[in-house]
Amino acid sequence: MAAEAAPAPLSLAAEIARARRRRRAAFLRRLFGHPSFLIGFVILAAFAATALLADRIAPYAPTKIDYRAILAPPSAAHWFGTDGFGRDILSRILHGTRVSLTIGLWVVAMVGVFGTLLGTLASYVRWLDGLIMRGLDGLMAFPGVLLAIALAAALGPSETNAIIALTVTFTPRTARIVRASVLVVQGMQYIEAAHAVGAGHGRIVFRYILANALSPLIVQLTFVFAVSIIAEAILSFLGVGPPPPAPSLGNIIADGRSYIQEAWWIAVFPGIVIAVAVLGLNLMGDGLRDVLDPRQRVERGGH
Amino acid sequence: MIPSLGLRTPLRLVAAVATALLACTLPGAVSGQQRGGTVVVAQAANPPTLDGMATAAEAARNITMHIYETLYAYSETIAPIPQLAEGVAISDDGLSYVFTLRQGVRFHNGKEMTARDVRASIERYRRVGATKSLLAPVESVEVTGDHEVTLRLSARTPMFLEAFASPRAPVVIIPEEDAAAEVGRISMVGTGPYRLVEYVPDSHVRLARFEDYAEDTRYAGSDGFGGRKAPHFDEVVFRIMPDPGAQVAALEAGEVHVLERIGVPSGRRLAGSDAIVVHENMPWAFTVLIFNTAAGPGANRDFREAVQAALNMEEIMAIVGEGLFDLNHRWQYRGSTYDPGEVGRDRYNRSDLARTAELLARAGYAGEEVILVTDTASQQNIRTAVVAEQQLRAAGINVVIRQFDQPTVLELRRRPEGWHLTTGQMGAAPYFGPVDTLATMTGAQPLFLAPDPQIDALFRELANGPTVEARQETFRRAQAYLYESFPIIKIGDWGKMEATRSNVRGYVPFRIPRMYNVWFEQ
Numbered sequence: 001m002a003a004e005a006a007p008a009p010l011s012l013a014a015e016i017a018r019a020r021r022r023r024r025a026a027f028l029r030r031l032f033g034h035p036s037f038l039i040g041f042v043i044l045a046a047f048a049a050t051a052l053l054a055d056r057i058a059p060y061a062p063t064k065i066d067y068r069a070i071l072a073p074p075s076a077a078h079w080f081g082t083d084g085f086g087r088d089i090l091s092r093i094l095h096g097t098r099v100s101l102t103i104g105l106w107v108v109a110m111v112g113v114f115g116t117l118l119g120t121l122a123s124y125v126r127w128l129d130g131l132i133m134r135g136l137d138g139l140m141a142f143p144g145v146l147l148a149i150a151l152a153a154a155l156g157p158s159e160t161n162a163i164i165a166l167t168v169t170f171t172p173r174t175a176r177i178v179r180a181s182v183l184v185v186q187g188m189q190y191i192e193a194a195h196a197v198g199a200g201h202g203r204i205v206f207r208y209i210l211a212n213a214l215s216p217l218i219v220q221l222t223f224v225f226a227v228s229i230i231a232e233a234i235l236s237f238l239g240v241g242p243p244p245p246a247p248s249l250g251n252i253i254a255d256g257r258s259y260i261q262e263a264w265w266i267a268v269f270p271g272i273v274i275a276v277a278v279l280g281l282n283l284m285g286d287g288l289r290d291v292l293d294p295r296q297r298v299e300r301g302g303h
Numbered sequence: 304m305i306p307s308l309g310l311r312t313p314l315r316l317v318a319a320v321a322t323a324l325l326a327c328t329l330p331g332a333v334s335g336q337q338r339g340g341t342v343v344v345a346q347a348a349n350p351p352t353l354d355g356m357a358t359a360a361e362a363a364r365n366i367t368m369h370i371y372e373t374l375y376a377y378s379e380t381i382a383p384i385p386q387l388a389e390g391v392a393i394s395d396d397g398l399s400y401v402f403t404l405r406q407g408v409r410f411h412n413g414k415e416m417t418a419r420d421v422r423a424s425i426e427r428y429r430r431v432g433a434t435k436s437l438l439a440p441v442e443s444v445e446v447t448g449d450h451e452v453t454l455r456l457s458a459r460t461p462m463f464l465e466a467f468a469s470p471r472a473p474v475v476i477i478p479e480e481d482a483a484a485e486v487g488r489i490s491m492v493g494t495g496p497y498r499l500v501e502y503v504p505d506s507h508v509r510l511a512r513f514e515d516y517a518e519d520t521r522y523a524g525s526d527g528f529g530g531r532k533a534p535h536f537d538e539v540v541f542r543i544m545p546d547p548g549a550q551v552a553a554l555e556a557g558e559v560h561v562l563e564r565i566g567v568p569s570g571r572r573l574a575g576s577d578a579i580v581v582h583e584n585m586p587w588a589f590t591v592l593i594f595n596t597a598a599g600p601g602a603n604r605d606f607r608e609a610v611q612a613a614l615n616m617e618e619i620m621a622i623v624g625e626g627l628f629d630l631n632h633r634w635q636y637r638g639s640t641y642d643p644g645e646v647g648r649d650r651y652n653r654s655d656l657a658r659t660a661e662l663l664a665r666a667g668y669a670g671e672e673v674i675l676v677t678d679t680a681s682q683q684n685i686r687t688a689v690v691a692e693q694q695l696r697a698a699g700i701n702v703v704i705r706q707f708d709q710p711t712v713l714e715l716r717r718r719p720e721g722w723h724l725t726t727g728q729m730g731a732a733p734y735f736g737p738v739d740t741l742a743t744m745t746g747a748q749p750l751f752l753a754p755d756p757q758i759d760a761l762f763r764e765l766a767n768g769p770t771v772e773a774r775q776e777t778f779r780r781a782q783a784y785l786y787e788s789f790p791i792i793k794i795g796d797w798g799k800m801e802a803t804r805s806n807v808r809g810y811v812p813f814r815i816p817r818m819y820n821v822w823f824e825q
Contacts, residue, residue, distance in 0.1 A: 065693055067621035071568055085622050085689060157706055239679040243706045245689045258547040258682070262568040 030291050037287020043280025050094050051101040058091035063245040071263045081265035083255050092247035093270050099241075099248040100229045100277070103163055107228040108221050110167040111174050116217065118171065119178025120205060123186060133179070136172035144169050148231050152240040159242045162235050169231070170224045177220050181213035188212075215292035219285055226281035233274055249274050336809065336822040341538040344561040344816055345550045349504050349543050355493065356424075357486040359433040359472040361731070365563060365815045366508050366541050368528060370411075371475035371493030374402055374421065375468035376529030379813070381640075381736060383468035386519065386529040387416065387476055387494060389450075397459040404450040408517045410478050411498035412490070418446040423482035425454070425474060431486050433472030436742075462738050462766050462774075469739065470528045470814070471731050496534035496819045508541040525811065525820050532819035539818045554579065560804045563816040567625035570800035580805050583627065584812040585798025586636050588730035590623050590687050592792040597752040598719040600668055607789035608650075609662035610724070613698035615654035616795050619690045623683050624797030631796045634733070634740055634782045640771065641737040643779045647786030651793070659698045673702045676722040678712040684726040687794065691726075719752055734814060737778040738766055750791065757784055 032038055050057065059079075066086035074081045080089035122132040139147065151165035185191065186209060194204050229249075235241040236250025244251065249270045256266025350363035355371040358364075374388040385391070389403040408416040425444045429435055440460040447453045456463060467474060481489035491499045494517070497510035512534040522530040542559060544550045551569045553559040557578070565573070565581070574581045592610070594601035601607060620628040632651035635641045673695070677688035688704050695702045705722070707715065715722050727750075732739040741762045744750050761781045768774035785791065801812045809821045 063693060065618065065622070065690055067618045070622065070625070084625065085686070153708075239706065243704050244685060245692060245704070258566050259568055260548050261551065262566075262572050 027291070031287065034287040034291055036283040037291065040280045040282070040284030040287060043276060044284060047097060047277050047280065048101060051098040054094040054098050058088075058094045060088040060091040062092045062095040062247045063087065064091075071259065071266075073263070074265050080269045081263065083252070083263070083266050084259065089252065089266060089269055092252050093249065093273055096247040096249045096252055096270060097273065097277075099159065099246065100232055100274075103159065103166070103232045104225045104228045106163045107166045107170065108225045110163065111170045111224050112217070112221055114167065114171045115174030115220075116178050116210065118175040120182055120210065122175065123179045123182040124201075124205060124209070129179075132175070136175055139168065139172045140176075144227075145231055145234055148235060149238060149240065152235050153238075157240045157243045159246075162232055162241050165235070166228050166231055170227065174217070174220050174224065177216050178213060181216050182209055185209050185212045215288075218292065219289045222281055222285035222288060226278050226285065229274065229277055229281070336533070336535050336820075337825055338535050338822070339537050340823040341540060342536045342561065342807065342818060342821070342823070343540045343542055343559045344563060344818065345542050345544045345553060345559045346563050346816075347543070347545050347547070347550075350502075350508065352487045353491050353499060353502055353508070354431075354487045354489055355473060355475040355477075356428050356432045357472070359731075364470065364473075366510070367475070367493075368470065368473070368495070368815050369497045369510055369539065369818060370491065370495045370499055371473065371477065372495050373468060373470070373473045373475055373528075374404075375464060376527060377468055377470055377735070378527040378529060379525075381527070381734065383464045384526060384529050385521075387421075391464065393464075397461070398456045400454040400456070400463070401447065402452045402454070403448075404452070405517070405519070406450055408494050409515045410494055411492045411513055412478065413515070414478060416476060416494055417449055418452045420479045421452045421476055422446050423479040424476045425452075427477070427482045427484075428474045432474065434469065437466040437469060438474070460766065461769055465736065465738065469735055471735060471739065473528075496532040497536075497539055500538070505543055507543060510539040510541075512537055525813075525817055527813065528815070532817075534819050535822035536818060554802055554804065557804060560807050561810070561816055561818075562802045565800045565802045567627050567800055570802060573802060578805055580803050580807075580810075582801040582803070582810070582812040583798055584801055585627060586629055586631070586796040587799040588683075588728045589634075589733055589796055590620065590683060590794040591727045591729060592687070592691060592794060593725050593727050593750055594790055594792075595716075595719065595723050595725075595752060596755075596790050599723040600666065600671055600673060601723050603666045603668075604788060605662045605666035606668055607792075609659045609666060609668070609698075610695065610700065611650060611789050611792050612653050612655045612662060613659040613695055613700065614652070614691065614792070614794070615694055616652040618694070619687060620795035620797060622690050623686045623794070627798040627800065629796040629798075632786075632793055634785060634793060635737060635778070636733055636796065639736075641775055641778050643775070643782040646779055646782045650786050654694070656698050659700075663699060668700070670699075670701050673700055673723045674721065675702050675704050676712055676715055676725045677704060677706055678709040678726075679706055680709040681726075681728060683728050683797065687726040691794075717752070731814065737774065737781070738762075741765055741778075741781055744791065755788075755790060757788070758790075 064087060066082070069078070069082050069086040070084060072078055072082040072086070078088050078090065080093065082088055118132050118136065122129045148165045148169040151168055152162055155161035155164060191204065191208055194208050232241060232248065233250035233253065236248040237254045239254065241250055242248050252270040253267045256263065260267055346362060346365060348362035350366055351358050351360050352363060353367055353370065355367035372387050374386060375383040376386040378384045387405055387408060389405050392401040393399070404416065404418060404421060410416060422444045425438070429438050429441065432438065440456040440458055440463060441454055442457045443455045445453045475493060477489060478492055481492065496513055496516045498513045500509040500511050502508045516534060518533060519531050524531055544553065547566055550559065550562050551565060554562050570581045573579045594607055596602055616630055620630060629637065630652060631637050632648050633643055635643060675688050675692055677684045679685070685706070692702045692704050712725065716725060729743065732743050741758065744755070744758050745762045746754050746759070761777060761784065765774055765777045765781065768777050801816070803810050806824045807821060808824045811817070
């Protein structure tokens with residue numbers, strides 16, 4: 001008996017692990033089986049790959065000036081043409097995507113941390129709720145991009161300041177979403193049960209509440225990522241993003257604005273890149289939402 | 304195009320003079336100008352005020368020089384010529400200037416201009432004038448007749464009439480009633496060919512023809528800021544359009560008739576169009592780099608020379624001027640009266656990295672961060688900064704660009720810390736001659752943090768030089784000093800392009816877009 005009893009918990013653990021793996025595989029299958037997620041993922045992967053490999057694949061250094069090739073139209077030597085400094089637009093776009101991606105990822109990370117922290121605190125610690133949420137309401141009173149522009153202009157143009165400005169701008173909405181889903185989860189019976197068996201606050205918050213409030217947060221963060229790329233372009237376009245000569249999608253477009261008729265290639269190519277990247281992120285966000293939201297899944301299955 | 308510049312510039316000068324002469328004979332002499340219509344001029348910036356004497360801003364001068372006039376004005380060749388004055392009698396000791404005024408000149412409010420208005424205007428200028436130091440030698444202003452004003456100077460000032468006629472912040476004549484008003488609080492009434500109708504900031508300034516304008520019949524047509532001015536248009540609207548692309552689109556659509564500045568690539572594209580005439584205005588301005596000589600590496604002369612030795616001016620100017628430039632090392636425009644010639648030529652446009660390394664070693668420079676401050680308002684400044692940064696980095700100088708809006712840059716430059724090098728464009732000062740050019744470098748502001756005693760001494764000598772030859776010699780020594788001490792580095796000259804609809808006739812580019820002696824061909 002004793003010999004038989006020993007492997008039982010082991011096989012149970014293995015069973016649970018297997019079930020988990022199966023669930024994860026099924027989830028991934030469902031995710032990648034979702035056409036818009038797949039398309040979005042491919043676009044984003046391509047975007048990330050160009051950003052990571054910019055040094056290797058860019059034909060020229062992004063700041064290399066050539067005054068003999070000012071405003072050269074697209075050609076074999078310069079696929080996307082050159083700007084008013086004779087700099088290669090393709091190389092500048094490739095390096096510019098790196099700036100966009102870096103800023104986007106930082107903003108997502110910071111918004112994720114602060115949004116979750118503030119949202120959870122507000123809903124879990126009741127007396128903090130009013131204080132935090134009214135503060136965030138104050139920030140939300142400003143139109144999003146306007147607040148980012150004001151902050152970036154006040155802090156001065158740099159990559160770090162752009163990240164700070166965008167984090168401050170996008171945290172309130174994220175915190176609000178986290179707070180709402182935590183409030184829902186908090187009322188569930190299994191949370192009560194966890195309290196009853198004497199689970200600590202940390203365990204309850206991380207293991208039971210946040211884990212179950214994650215899906216809206218993930219959808220929100222893909223949205224934040226997409227919006228950060230646009231917002232970064234807006235900030236750079238207005239001259240409050242990373243300072244020159246660093247390329248960024250926004251400041252390449254700003255450079256091209258005065259030559260829109262004589263040298264359309266300066267503004268058009270980075271514009272296309274932004275549009276495609278944002279499209280990709282939105283498709284991915286849609287896919288994630290469909291797959292993660294059990295209610296929609298049921299509705300779909302029902303019809 | 305670069306090697307041919309040496310030839311092309313004198314040709315351009317000849318062409319400019321020829322056009323100017325032609326322009327002098329055309330209006331008034333030739334019938335064919337037609338009255339009427341509303342001409343729309345686009346410019347990028349709001350005028351800070353339309354109180355003509357209180358600002359030296361180009362955006363204001365473009366407009367106020369249509370509303371107000373001065374006793375003396377600069378001619379096409381930058382010599383003082385009488386405008387509201389009949390003439391001036393200067394005493395032998397050079398201390399007394401007796402101005403006789405033209406009679407029958409009316410203000411826009413209908414009142415006739417008299418000596419009392421002139422005295423009041425000059426007194427007000429000494430109080431609120433944007434370049435009131437120009438009138439520092441004036442001891443007293445007296446009304447010595449209904450149409451006669453006498454200025455007494457405290458010391459002989461050979462260049463006084465030039466200073467008095469300077470249009471940077473012009474000594475304009477306004478009615479006596481406005482003389483007590485603070486800056487911007489006057490009734491904006493002058494004697495000019497157009498009167499102010501309305502100013503809506505960020506939108507437009509509307510002027511209308513002054514029907515009682517007393518044309519100065521001593522001249523045949525425009526001559527610089529003076530001459531005979533015939534207001535042919537019913538109205539002149541200066542529309543404020545910050546975006547260059549929008550300006551060009553508006554010109555092409557025919558909603559705007561005059562662009563006082565158009566990007567060179569746009570200008571080249573439109574040059575072939577039948578509906579639009581493109582004008583070259585060359586040279587328009589100097590591009591310069593200014594050191595913080597009070598603190599940081601720029602306090603060391605050898606470091607400053609290292610920067611000078613490292614720079615490739617051709618590359619910077621090709622990009623700043625978008626192809627319309629002149630590699631001119633002089634601190635005056637080429638071929639002008641005070642052209643100081645070849646002094647310092649051997650130190651200009653070297654891109655000599657070996658020499659730079661040697662000078663950096665001598666200066667004890669060890670790779671400290673050099674902050675190059677530039678503003679977002681001027682494309683020329685941004686371009687200068689970006690190209691210079693690349694060149695200086697390649698030469699081993701650790702330059703970083705910091706970009707701010709213009710007020711922040713101006714504020715920062717007043718302090719010894721936080722910046723080491725900044726970009727600048729000097730347009731009007733060199734145009735108005737050596738005194739104006741050197742005047743910007745004297746004292747503690749606006750160019751340098753601390754006065755440079757050598758420059759101040761040279762400026763005094765220049766301003767008091769008794770003859771043109773003596774002043775030319777002084778300015779040559781000033782240029783030699785600038786190429787020895789390098790507090791400021793001359794990069795080159797660039798030109799601007801202007802464009803008009805082709806039905807706008809009689810237009811000749813100058814330091815302001817003159818809308819008199821210009822008409823619509825119907």
